[in-house]
Amino acid sequence: MRIVIGEGSCGIAAGASKIRSAIENLLCKGENLSIGTTGCIGMCFLEPIVDIYEGKKLLKRLVKVGEKDAKAIVDAVRTGDFSGVDYITISAEDEQFLEKQTRIALRHCGIIDPTSIEDYCAFGGYGAFEKTIKTMTPEEVIEEIKISGLAGRGGAGFPTWFKWNAAKNSRTEGKKYLICNADEGDPGAFMDRAVIESDPHGLIEGMLIGAYAIGAAEMTVYVRAEYPLAIKHLEEAIKQAKNHNLLGENILGTDFSCEMSIKAGAGAFVCGEETALIESLEGRRGMPRLKPPFPAQSGYMGEPSNINNVETFANVPWIIEKGGAAFAAMGTENSKGTKVFALTGKIKKGGLVEIPMGKTLREVIFEIGGGIREGKKIKAVQLGGPSGGCIPAELLDTVIDYNALAQTGAIMGSGGMVVMDESTCMVGMAKFFLDFTANESCGKCVHCRIGTKRMQEILTRIVKGEGRKGDVELLEELCEAVKEGSLCGLGQTAPNPVLTTIRYFRNEYDAHINEKRCPAKECSALLTYSVDAKKCVGCTLCARKCPAKAISGEIKKPHFINQAICIKCGQCEKSCRFGAISVR
Amino acid sequence: MNECRKNIPQSNLESLESVLAEYAAIPGSLITILQKTQEIYGYLPKDAVYHIAERVGAAPAEVMGVATFYSQFRLVPIGRYLIQICRGTACHVNGSERVAAAVSEYLGIKSGETTDDGLFTLENVACLGCCSLAPVIMINGEAYGNLTPEKAVSVLENLREKEGAL
Ligand SMILES: Cc1cc2nc3c(=O)[nH]c(=O)nc-3n(C[C@H](O)[C@H](O)[C@H](O)COP(=O)(O)O)c2cc1C
Ligand code: FES
Numbered sequence: 001m002r003i004v005i006g007e008g009s010c011g012i013a014a015g016a017s018k019i020r021s022a023i024e025n026l027l028c029k030g031e032n033l034s035i036g037t038t039g040c041i042g043m044c045f046l047e048p049i050v051d052i053y054e055g056k057k058l059l060k061r062l063v064k065v066g067e068k069d070a071k072a073i074v075d076a077v078r079t080g081d082f083s084g085v086d087y088i089t090i091s092a093e094d095e096q097f098l099e100k101q102t103r104i105a106l107r108h109c110g111i112i113d114p115t116s117i118e119d120y121c122a123f124g125g126y127g128a129f130e131k132t133i134k135t136m137t138p139e140e141v142i143e144e145i146k147i148s149g150l151a152g153r154g155g156a157g158f159p160t161w162f163k164w165n166a167a168k169n170s171r172t173e174g175k176k177y178l179i180c181n182a183d184e185g186d187p188g189a190f191m192d193r194a195v196i197e198s199d200p201h202g203l204i205e206g207m208l209i210g211a212y213a214i215g216a217a218e219m220t221v222y223v224r225a226e227y228p229l230a231i232k233h234l235e236e237a238i239k240q241a242k243n244h245n246l247l248g249e250n251i252l253g254t255d256f257s258c259e260m261s262i263k264a265g266a267g268a269f270v271c272g273e274e275t276a277l278i279e280s281l282e283g284r285r286g287m288p289r290l291k292p293p294f295p296a297q298s299g300y301m302g303e304p305s306n307i308n309n310v311e312t313f314a315n316v317p318w319i320i321e322k323g324g325a326a327f328a329a330m331g332t333e334n335s336k337g338t339k340v341f342a343l344t345g346k347i348k349k350g351g352l353v354e355i356p357m358g359k360t361l362r363e364v365i366f367e368i369g370g371g372i373r374e375g376k377k378i379k380a381v382q383l384g385g386p387s388g389g390c391i392p393a394e395l396l397d398t399v400i401d402y403n404a405l406a407q408t409g410a411i412m413g414s415g416g417m418v419v420m421d422e423s424t425c426m427v428g429m430a431k432f433f434l435d436f437t438a439n440e441s442c443g444k445c446v447h448c449r450i451g452t453k454r455m456q457e458i459l460t461r462i463v464k465g466e467g468r469k470g471d472v473e474l475l476e477e478l479c480e481a482v483k484e485g486s487l488c489g490l491g492q493t494a495p496n497p498v499l500t501t502i503r504y505f506r507n508e509y510d511a512h513i514n515e516k517r518c519p520a521k522e523c524s525a526l527l528t529y530s531v532d533a534k535k536c537v538g539c540t541l542c543a544r545k546c547p548a549k550a551i552s553g554e555i556k557k558p559h560f561i562n563q564a565i566c567i568k569c570g571q572c573e574k575s576c577r578f579g580a581i582s583v584r
Numbered sequence: 585m586n587e588c589r590k591n592i593p594q595s596n597l598e599s600l601e602s603v604l605a606e607y608a609a610i611p612g613s614l615i616t617i618l619q620k621t622q623e624i625y626g627y628l629p630k631d632a633v634y635h636i637a638e639r640v641g642a643a644p645a646e647v648m649g650v651a652t653f654y655s656q657f658r659l660v661p662i663g664r665y666l667i668q669i670c671r672g673t674a675c676h677v678n679g680s681e682r683v684a685a686a687v688s689e690y691l692g693i694k695s696g697e698t699t700d701d702g703l704f705t706l707e708n709v710a711c712l713g714c715c716s717l718a719p720v721i722m723i724n725g726e727a728y729g730n731l732t733p734e735k736a737v738s739v740l741e742n743l744r745e746k747e748g749a750l
Contacts, residue, residue: 013714013727044716187710188673225619225656226709266615266654269710283614285653301612342715344674350716385673418673432676436710442653 001059001077003033006049006110008040008197009190009229014047015066022070033077039198039233041110042352043097046090049110052077056122061090097349100368102330104338105153105314106191106354109198114233117240120201126246128317129205133212133254136320138168141213145316147324149336154181154272154309155387155414156489157335157402166296167214167306177305178216179281180207180313182223182230183265185272186385187436189416191340191352192310196223196230199314200237204260206313208246209320211258214306219260222277225267234262269386269440273488274307276442287442288488309414311340331357335401339412343369345419346376353417355400362396365419376421379520380504384413386433386440387493389500390426409500411493425522426505427512431459433497441490448491451482455498463523467513472502521583524568528584533558535580542572542581595629600636608639614650618657627658655709662705663698665743668722672711679732680719684708686733687721690740703747704740 003023007016020035027033041049046063050073053059060082062073072084082089103109113119120126132141146161167176180203184192196203207219223231238260241247249257263281270276271286278300280286299305315337319327327337335357341364344350348370355364361381365371372378380390389410391398398404405412420429438452455478458471479495486492502509511517518526531542531551538556543549550566553559561572573581603620607613617640621632628651637644651657669684684695688706691699695708714720717729721736728739 010714010716013712013717013720013729044714047716185710186673187671188715190711190713190715193713226712263616264619265656266619267656267709268654280615281612283612283616283650285649344715344718345677350674382673416673418677420677424677429676432673436671 001033001080002036002053003073003077004036004038004051004053004113006039006041006047006051007037008110008194009227010040010044011047011049012229016048018067019048019050019065019070022067023074026070026074033074036113037115038111039109039114040194040352041098042106042194042354043094043110043349044351045349046094046351052082060085061095062088063090063094064088094349097351097353097368097370101354102338102356103354104318104327105195105311105340106199106352107318108202109194109352112199114198114200115236117201117237117244120199124321125201125317126205126244128320129208129212129246130252132209132320133252133256138213138215141209141320142168144320144324145213148315148319148327149324149331150312150315150319150327151335151402152309153311153315153339153414155384155411157412160308160312163296163306163308164210164213166294167216167304170296170304172215175218175301175303176214176216177300177303178207178211178214178219179277179300179305179307180219180221180310181272181274181277181307182221182227182310183272183277184224184227184310184414185269186387186414186416188344188382188385188418189342189414191342191415193224193227193230194352195310195314196221196227197233200230200234201241202314202317203234203310204237204241204246206316207260208251208258209316210306210308210313212256216306217258219258220281220300221260221262222271222281223262223264225264231262231264238262268442269436270442270488270490273490276488277307278305285442287444288490290487311415332399332401332404334403335412339400339415341415341417343417343419345382345417346373346378346421346424347371347419348373357401358399360397360399361391364400364417365396369419372419372421376423378419379422379424380420380426382410382418382420382429382497383416384411384493384496385416386437387411387489387496388413388416389496390420390429390504391500392504409496409503411496423520423522425463425518425520426501426508427459427518428463428520428522430498430501431456431463434459434494437490437494441494445485445487445491447482447485448487448494451478451485452491452494454478455482455495459498462509462512463518464525465512465516465523467509469513471513472506472509476502517584524570527568527570528563529561529566529568529570529572530582530584531559531561532580532582535578537578537580539577541575541577545571545575547571595625595631597632597635599624600632604636604639614640614642614647615654618647618651622657625661627661630659660698663703664747665704665723666707667704667740668707668709668712669695670710670712670714670718670720670722671708672715672718674711674715675719678718682733683719683721683731683736687736687740690737703744 050062076085150160151157271280275289276286295305340354434456438456441448443449536558543551548567550562637647698705720729
């Protein structure tokens with residue numbers, strides 16, 4: 001039996017390393033009990049997770065494990081009697097979280113040991129690549145990808161085969177580059193990180209197939225600097241692949257040769273845009289270039305280059321192995337295969353969810369994600385991060401499909417899915433994204449640089465209760481101008497969070513501007529805390545808790561909040577045991 | 585140029601040699617060089633920036649341009665504890681704004697600043713990738729999740745106590 005610990009970033013953040021050492025400390029010298037490691041299974045809400053395997057068979061999945069559980073785990077494995085770990089065994093209901101998914105890009109995540117090429121190969125790894133270079137022509141590879149209907153998972157959803165074909169045909173002699181975009185800029189998405197951390201060989205294999213198809217002899221992965229574990233696992237995997245002659249000269253005895261390297265980003269959202277990414281790879285400020293020429297004609301170092309997202313590549317070996325038709329059998333008319341989402345926010349069961357296209361948002365949020373925490377009501381779901389939009393609860397039956405989502409004003413995006421409940425202020429949400437884009441605008445074009453700044457200022461005054469009549473119309477006008485006048489996708493899509501919140505939650509804008517009221521009770525500048533004299537028993541607790549000393553009153557008599565001093569921190573409301581503090 | 589270089593404190597540039605030897609000649613390596621430099625000094629000392637510019641054959645302004653474009657690079661030294669406050673979407677929805685405000689008020693510094701005693705540096709970052717533990721802060725690489733303003737402040741109080749600064 002093997003004890004396997006989930007040591008992806010979120011597992012570690014939840015304390016996986018401490019559990020590992022607690023278990024290791026319990027083992028006797030020479031004891032024949034192996035402890036393995038795996039990446040992220042995607043059930044972040046249950047981390048830390050420890051699995052017990054017999055060969056490839058999962059016997060037990062233990063969840064929310066703590067250091068104190070180490071002894072019970074070791075005992076169970078020693079004796080084969082699992083009754084002692086029943087209390088931390090995953091519930092049948094939580095098991096559904098995985099059972100309701102269809103995993104292609106994440107097929108190995110949380111199952112294999114990401115630090116071992118042998119483990120990857122034991123699961124059929126590199127079989128698709130071997131088949132590719134030994135039995136298929138580049139044209140056949142591209143044809144298979146075309147049949148699959150695979151579209152870019154980085155956000156834009158452009159057909160992958162088309163890009164590959166353009167890069168392949170751009171020239172027959174000379175250098176070409178294949179680049180993987182692992183910048184994962186959407187602040188609320190983490191599936192690319194999970195794939196690299198948990199299945200680095202899956203990415204390498206997908207890239208190798210792409211490199212063969214377009215005729216590239218060099219591959220580079222541009223990874224966010226904030227992902228140190230992903231970089232570490234990928235570095236190790238590249239070394240292992242070289243030792244197995246899967247990278248380098250004359251791979252597997254064929255005349256195909258290919259090198260691979262990693263470049264760490266340095267923290268700039270705009271570098272996710274492909275031409276900015278190329279600038280950054282070349283060591284400069286990551287400012288987008290004018291297109292055309294497209295990267296397929298002139299990209300990295302002026303040579304033809306093809307850029308794809310991590311998840312896009314992660315699908316490729318599966319497609320080659322099972323055939324494009326199997327992939328195309330899933331999904332809708334114009335969106336094929338599966339999509340991974342990072343489900344977060346006010347959701348009960350947050351984590352990574354991979355489902356076939358064509359499921360509805362409601363199915364993902366309620367059937368897999370278990371609905372909203374604390375029994376609250378869902379208000380909206382945000383897709384596509386700073387480039388995307390908020391879809392209101394009424395439209396939760398929208399199917400996950402590039403066109404259907406675009407019709408709502410949001411986008412499929414790279415996979416961030418942030419769920420919001422009634423306590424989230426939608427104007428505040430729009431401001432949050434504009435703060436982000438205004439800060440991340442590279443400054444190259446006026447509309448993006450100044451337009452986002454002005455929008456941010458207007459939103460800031462609205463949430464502060466200083467909104468003016470006509471601000472919404474002004475925002476709409478600015479949105480159109482920024483969309484029209486920006487060079488790259490950052491500016492072109494930056495208005496989306498504002499436009500969708502105006503479209504679906506105009507009432508919240510109006511309440512802020514006209515009534516100086518925040519319906520979600522989130523914008524602190526607009527809140528008024530007061531004591532309900534009928535309920536207040538004069539226990540003095542709130543007065544003692546108030547950091548601003550704004551509450552006065554005699555013991556056993558109703559208290560009073562001095563609005564001029566109140567800093568609206570909400571401490572009194574939280575501390576009152578009689579529900580006597582009301583917020584308006 | 586010599587005018588501008590007056591009054592710059594001198595760093596030990598020798599430790600930079602191996603980095604420059606490895607990368608200076610490779611085109612497009614400026615970001616990598618700056619990252620390695622920051623690994624050595626914890627920030628980008630001004631004289632190191634001039635030195636790098638000279639060695640890669642770029643204008644100092646060009647190197648500064650890159651250094652200031654990317655949020656990873658720092659031009660001032662950091663405190664003993666680097667506190668990274670996640671301002672990602674999931675953390676925002678779960679109340680990171682209040683956590684950030686409480687931490688900022690407790691330490692008396694804004695994002696990008698360091699406390700006078702050199703103990704804490706505050707930094708806002710986009711998504712730390714632990715969204716399911718939102719709101720999250722990371723202190724010297726260790727994540728603290730499911731925070732409230734009070735919990736965050738008590739984590740810092742403990743650190744201060746440990747450092748005997750209370
Ligand atoms: C501002 C901006 C940020 C982007 N960030 C990312 C990113 O983090 N990851 C990504 O794969 N694509 C990102 N993209 C999309 C890329 O430009 C590009 O379309 C994608 O990497 C192509 O790969 P795909 O065809 O496999 O999707 C971004 C685009 C823009 C305009
Ligand atoms: S949004 Fe904070 S960790 Fe992702």
